[in-house]
Amino acid sequence: MRLEVDGQPLDAEARPGQVLRTLLRENGVFAVKKGCDAGDCGACSVLLDGTPVHSCLVPAHRAEGRTVTTAAGLGTPEHPHPVQRAFADAGAFQCGFCTAGFVVTASALDRAPHQDLDHALKGNLCRCTGYRSIRDAVAGTVNVDGDALGASVAPPAAMRVVTGHEEYTLDTTTTGLLHLAVLGSPHPSARIRSIDTTAAAALPGVVAVLTHADSPATLFSTGRHQNRADDPDDTLVLDPVIRFHGQRVAAVVAESVAAAERALSSIVVDYEVLPAVFDPLVAREPGAHLVHGDKHPETSRIDAPERNTVAELHAERGDTAAAIEKADAVVTGTWTTARVTHAALETHATRGWLDADGRLVLRTSSQVPYLVRDEIAHIFGRSRDTARVFTKRVGGGFGGKQELLTEDIVALAVLATGRPVQYEFTRADEFQRAPLRHPMRVSVTAAGTADGILTALHVDQLMDTGAYGNHGRGVMFHSVHESVAVYRCANVRIDAQSVYTNNPPSGAFRGYGLGQVIFAVESAIDELARKLGIDPIEFRRRNVVRPGDPIRTIEEEPPTDIAYDGDHGAGQVLDLVASALAATSDTVEEGWLLGEGTALAMIATIPPRGHFADAVVRRLADGFFEVEVGTAEFGNGSTTVHAQLAADALGTTPDRIRIRQSDTDVAGHDTGAYGSTGVVVAGRAVHQAATALAADPTLTEARGHSDGASRSVAFNAHGFRVAVHPATGEVRILKSVQAADAGTVLNPEQLRGQIEGGTAQAIGSALYEEVLVEEGVVTTSTFRNYRVPKIGDIPPTEVLFAETHDPLGPLGAKSMSEAPYNPVAPALANAIRDALGVRPYSLPISRDRVWRLALGGSD
CATH class of the missing domain: 1.10.150.120 ([2Fe-2S]-binding domain)
Incomplete structure (x- = not known):
C-alpha cells in the first residue's frame, strides 16, 4: 500500500x-x-x-x-x-x-x-x-x-x-532488534513444578525462551534507593514461586512482538496452586499463608517474614493515653485509601544491546539510571564499568519509574542472545505488573484542649505492600513522619506496619506515603477543631511547627539532618489560602450544599540518608557552555532550571547552555530524580560548578558536588469551596487554591505548572481513580474504566507562593514536584464534610459514596 x-x-x-x-x-x-x-x-x-x-x-x-x-x-x-x-x-x-x-x-x-x-x-x-x-x-x-x-x-x-x-525511550531504530514478551501467572499464589518450552522455542521467529532456570540466583528489590539496603532483597528476575497474579513465569525473545506473543501460548506450565492471602489484616495474623516464608529476615532485610511483615514501627514520645484522658475533646476514626496507578503516558520500556566493547547498554525509561546500572551489575555479578544505562526524555514518572521493572529481563535476554532486545509494557501491564500506590488503613486519634492546643496524636497505620516489598519499608517510615511532625504536639504515638499479601506489588508514588496518611491526619485535625468550636485554619495556626522547632515525631532527640529555619512558611501558606477563600464567595442552586475545606502538608526537601549529584561545567567555543549532570528529565523541569542556574552563574543566557544528562557515561554519579531533588541537589551541584568556572577565566571546566545530607522542610496548604448535590452525590469544585512554600522561585510558570499538575493528579485519586482488585486479580486494565481526569474534570487552581528562602537549596529554592499532591484529598474531604455535615472516610470520594453519606450511611 x-x-x-x-x-x-x-x-x-x-x-x-x-x-x-x-x-x-x-x-x-x-x-x-x-x-x-x-x-x-x-x-x-x-x-x-x-x-x-x-x-x-x-x-x-x-x-x-x-x-x-x-x-x-x-x-x-x-x-x-x-x-x-x-x-x-x-x-x-x-x-x-x-x-x-x-x-x-x-x-x-x-x-x-x-x-x-x-x-x-x-x-x-x-x-x-x-x-x-x-x-x-x-x-x-x-x-x-x-x-x-x-x-x-x-x-x-x-x-x-x-x-x-x-526523542523518548523507543524513538529510534535499531538494526536486528528482537522483542520480548512475558508469560504471566494465572494464579496469585503458586509454585512452578515444571515448564516445557520445547514447542514455543520451535516456532518461527523465536530466538530464545527464558525461564527461572536461566535466571541469576541473586535476590534484589525493584525499588531503587541510594543505599540498596533500604529495600528488602525478595525478588528474582524469574522466580519458581509465584506471589501475584500476572507475575513473570517465562519470557520469549523473538524477531517481532507478534511472534513473541504467539509463542507464549505454547509454553506448558505445571503449577502447584498454593494458599493465598489478600487482606493485610489477615496476613499479619498467626496461621496466615506466608508470602515470603522462605526468606531469611537478616539477609533479605525483612522484619518478620513469619508474620508477613516487611517493616514495622511502634514507638511513643510522651504519654498519649494520659493526654487523651485529660483532653477537652477527642476525635478518632479510621480512613482508607485505594490503589491508584501513576498513569504516566509513556509506559515502562527498555531497549538493550552489547556495544563494540562488549558492554551491556540499556536505554530505558527511568528516574534513576545510575541506580539501575548499579543494581544490574549486582544482579548479574558484573562490575559497574561493564554496564551503561541512559535515558532520553522520559514520558512521566511520579515515582513509578524509580523501579527496576523492564531493565533486568532485557539484560538477561541480551546476555542470552547477544542481540539487541526491547521490552515495552502495555497499558494493561502498567495496571497489572507495575507497582501501584500503597493502599492504607490509617486510624487516627487526636486530642486537644479548649484553648485549641493539640495535646495528643496517635497514628495506627497498616499498609498493603503487596507481593513484594519494594519501597515497603521506606514508604512506611516516610508516611508517618512529616504527616505528624508538622504539628507541635507533646504526646505522639506511632504504630505502623507494612505487610505482604498476594496482591499486586505497591511502590513509590508521588508523596511517598504522605498523601495517604495526611488524608487521615488532616481529616482528624479538621474534625477536632470543629469539636472544639475553633476555625480549622486557626487551629492549625496555633499548633503548626514554627521556625526553630525540632522536626520530629516519636524521637526524644530529633534527627540532626533535618531542620526548619528561616521564614515561617507554614504560617504563610495557611494565611494565603485563608485570604484567597475569603476574597470570593459563591451561591448554589436549590438542592445543592456549599462547603469549604483546607488542609496542610509538610515534606522534607530531600530524602533521608543522603542524595548525591555530581556536575561538570565546561567552556565551549563561541561563548557556549556544556553542563554534564546525571538527572533525568521526565517533566520535573530540572533541565530548564539547571540551564538557568548555570547561565546565571556564568553571566550568559540559558540558550547558550548545552546539557548532557541522565547517562552513566556522563558526570560522576546522580542518585536520581525522585524526592523532588532535581533542583535542590543536582541543581546545587550545577550552580556550584558554574560558579567555580566563572570565578577563574583560566579554567576550561569545573566540577560541583552535592550530597543532600542536610534537609529542610517545605509546606503546602490547599483550600476548596465545593457544591455537593446530596440526591446524586455529584461534587463540583467552585474554587481551588494552593499556597506553596517553595523558597526562591526560579521559574514561575514551570513551578506553577508543577503545582497545578500535582493538584490535578490528587483530584483524580481523591474523586475518581481506583485500581480494582478481586482475590488478587486486577480487574482494571484500561484507561476507559480507570478515570484519569480529562480537561473538563479539572477546575483552575489559584497558585500562590510564600515569600521564603532556603539556605540549603540553590539560591534559596526548595523542592516542589511531590509536595503539591499531599494536601489536596484531605482539603476536598473537609469541604465535602462541611457541606454534608458527614465526613468521608474512604478514597476515592466517588459519587456513590457521597450519595450514601448524604443518606446517612457509610462510605
Whole structure:
C-alpha cells in the first residue's frame, strides 16, 4: 500500500489486524506515541486527510491512498506551526509525551471564541500539567517571559517537544532488534513444578525462551534507593514461586512482538496452586499463608517474614493515653485509601544491546539510571564499568519509574542472545505488573484542649505492600513522619506496619506515603477543631511547627539532618489560602450544599540518608557552555532550571547552555530524580560548578558536588469551596487554591505548572481513580474504566507562593514536584464534610459514596 506521511510518500505493507500507529512507528515516524493502544489517551493522534483521529484505532489498510499528518509534519523546531509556537509560548507541557497528540488535535480546532475545549480535547489526556497551560496555548496566552533566573524560561527542548522531534525511550531504530514478551501467572499464589518450552522455542521467529532456570540466583528489590539496603532483597528476575497474579513465569525473545506473543501460548506450565492471602489484616495474623516464608529476615532485610511483615514501627514520645484522658475533646476514626496507578503516558520500556566493547547498554525509561546500572551489575555479578544505562526524555514518572521493572529481563535476554532486545509494557501491564500506590488503613486519634492546643496524636497505620516489598519499608517510615511532625504536639504515638499479601506489588508514588496518611491526619485535625468550636485554619495556626522547632515525631532527640529555619512558611501558606477563600464567595442552586475545606502538608526537601549529584561545567567555543549532570528529565523541569542556574552563574543566557544528562557515561554519579531533588541537589551541584568556572577565566571546566545530607522542610496548604448535590452525590469544585512554600522561585510558570499538575493528579485519586482488585486479580486494565481526569474534570487552581528562602537549596529554592499532591484529598474531604455535615472516610470520594453519606450511611 502507498500513503502520504508528513508530505512524503510511504510504501508499506500492512499486516492483518495491524493499526496505523504501529505501521507508522515501524517506518520511523516517531512523533506518534503509544499511551494506551485503546483510543483513550490521544498520544497517538494524527490528522487523517485533515481530520484528527487516534491512530491506534485506525486499521492500517484504511490509510491506503490517504494523507497522514503527525506533529512532525505540521512544523519543525525551526519553522513551527502556529499551534506549536503557541504551546511553546504557553509552557503547555511538562514531560511532553502527550504534547504531539494535543498539538495535532488542537491544529484542527475552528478557533472560534465559543469553542468548547472540554469537548474538543476530551480525547487527549495529560497527566502532568493540570490542563490550564494547554487551555492557555489554545487561547494564545504567552506565559514564557524571559531568559533570566526568576523568569519563566522555556525548556531547552520546547520546540523539539511541540513539533514531535524530541526523542523518548523507543524513538529510534535499531538494526536486528528482537522483542520480548512475558508469560504471566494465572494464579496469585503458586509454585512452578515444571515448564516445557520445547514447542514455543520451535516456532518461527523465536530466538530464545527464558525461564527461572536461566535466571541469576541473586535476590534484589525493584525499588531503587541510594543505599540498596533500604529495600528488602525478595525478588528474582524469574522466580519458581509465584506471589501475584500476572507475575513473570517465562519470557520469549523473538524477531517481532507478534511472534513473541504467539509463542507464549505454547509454553506448558505445571503449577502447584498454593494458599493465598489478600487482606493485610489477615496476613499479619498467626496461621496466615506466608508470602515470603522462605526468606531469611537478616539477609533479605525483612522484619518478620513469619508474620508477613516487611517493616514495622511502634514507638511513643510522651504519654498519649494520659493526654487523651485529660483532653477537652477527642476525635478518632479510621480512613482508607485505594490503589491508584501513576498513569504516566509513556509506559515502562527498555531497549538493550552489547556495544563494540562488549558492554551491556540499556536505554530505558527511568528516574534513576545510575541506580539501575548499579543494581544490574549486582544482579548479574558484573562490575559497574561493564554496564551503561541512559535515558532520553522520559514520558512521566511520579515515582513509578524509580523501579527496576523492564531493565533486568532485557539484560538477561541480551546476555542470552547477544542481540539487541526491547521490552515495552502495555497499558494493561502498567495496571497489572507495575507497582501501584500503597493502599492504607490509617486510624487516627487526636486530642486537644479548649484553648485549641493539640495535646495528643496517635497514628495506627497498616499498609498493603503487596507481593513484594519494594519501597515497603521506606514508604512506611516516610508516611508517618512529616504527616505528624508538622504539628507541635507533646504526646505522639506511632504504630505502623507494612505487610505482604498476594496482591499486586505497591511502590513509590508521588508523596511517598504522605498523601495517604495526611488524608487521615488532616481529616482528624479538621474534625477536632470543629469539636472544639475553633476555625480549622486557626487551629492549625496555633499548633503548626514554627521556625526553630525540632522536626520530629516519636524521637526524644530529633534527627540532626533535618531542620526548619528561616521564614515561617507554614504560617504563610495557611494565611494565603485563608485570604484567597475569603476574597470570593459563591451561591448554589436549590438542592445543592456549599462547603469549604483546607488542609496542610509538610515534606522534607530531600530524602533521608543522603542524595548525591555530581556536575561538570565546561567552556565551549563561541561563548557556549556544556553542563554534564546525571538527572533525568521526565517533566520535573530540572533541565530548564539547571540551564538557568548555570547561565546565571556564568553571566550568559540559558540558550547558550548545552546539557548532557541522565547517562552513566556522563558526570560522576546522580542518585536520581525522585524526592523532588532535581533542583535542590543536582541543581546545587550545577550552580556550584558554574560558579567555580566563572570565578577563574583560566579554567576550561569545573566540577560541583552535592550530597543532600542536610534537609529542610517545605509546606503546602490547599483550600476548596465545593457544591455537593446530596440526591446524586455529584461534587463540583467552585474554587481551588494552593499556597506553596517553595523558597526562591526560579521559574514561575514551570513551578506553577508543577503545582497545578500535582493538584490535578490528587483530584483524580481523591474523586475518581481506583485500581480494582478481586482475590488478587486486577480487574482494571484500561484507561476507559480507570478515570484519569480529562480537561473538563479539572477546575483552575489559584497558585500562590510564600515569600521564603532556603539556605540549603540553590539560591534559596526548595523542592516542589511531590509536595503539591499531599494536601489536596484531605482539603476536598473537609469541604465535602462541611457541606454534608458527614465526613468521608474512604478514597476515592466517588459519587456513590457521597450519595450514601448524604443518606446517612457509610462510605
